[in-house]
């Protein structure tokens with residue numbers, strides 16, 4: 352599958368790009384600057400080559416990256432997501448767009464969810480993009496530092512929310528391809544607000560209890 356990562360030069364984009372490239376997907380790194388995207392792509396290819404995995408990763412500006420992908424991940428900070436999407440709206444037709452976006456603010460030592468006017472970042476993204484785009488939310492609760500450490504066994508859960516069952520299934524399958532990540536159906540996109548809100552809680556628990564890079568796992 353062709354997967355584009357807008358802002359794929361950053362933390363969460365790096366981990367997803369490396370993990371999916373290892374599984375044979377065609378990866379396209381997006382950036383505000385094409386040269387930066389190309390440099391990151393080369394860097395990721397080099398890292399994978401050292402592990403015996405020779406792949407081609409491309410680097411384009413965000414507009415071209417979005418145009419090329421069947422699946423487009425918004426791996427950019429929440430604060431800049433709306434302006435980025437407004438600027439490159441024409442690049443979207445009928446892709447699956449994955450939102451890992453987490454709106455949050457710092458209060459004292461810890462973080463809390465910063466509730467967007469539409470209820471969640473994922474709903475905001477859905478309303479910004481053409482109706483033909485299918486928005487699925489996922490990966491909000493996965494620590495980027497762990498995702499990009501390819502020698503780490505992850506053993507975490509990813510709650511996936513979306514209104515189109517077929518698109519949600521594709522994202523759940525992509526998630527399950529990453530060793531030991533378990534994709535869990537989180538219901539419709541409206542539920543994304545609950546998943547997004549878990550992230551500032553997890554980060555706060557880490558800060559207040561001397562822990563690092565926590566992710567989540569449901570057990571029964």
Ligand SMILES: NC(=O)c1ccc[n+]([C@@H]2O[C@H](COP(=O)([O-])OP(=O)(O)OC[C@H]3O[C@@H](n4cnc5c(N)ncnc54)[C@H](OP(=O)(O)O)[C@@H]3O)[C@@H](O)[C@H]2O)c1
Nearest residue numbers: 358360361362363382383426427428429431452453491495
């Ligand atoms: N980090 C995590 O552990 C983690 C975990 C789960 C979910 N998330 C979510 O994933 C998203 C990305 O997080 P991240 O930690 O990967 O972010 P990041 O590393 O801080 O930034 C990612 C990329 O965003 C682009 N960017 C920066 N400023 C921008 C601006 N003003 N306008 C447009 N693009 C800009 C940059 O790419 P260029 O300079 O190349 O354009 C940057 O490399 C966030 O919404 C976050 O909530 C993060």
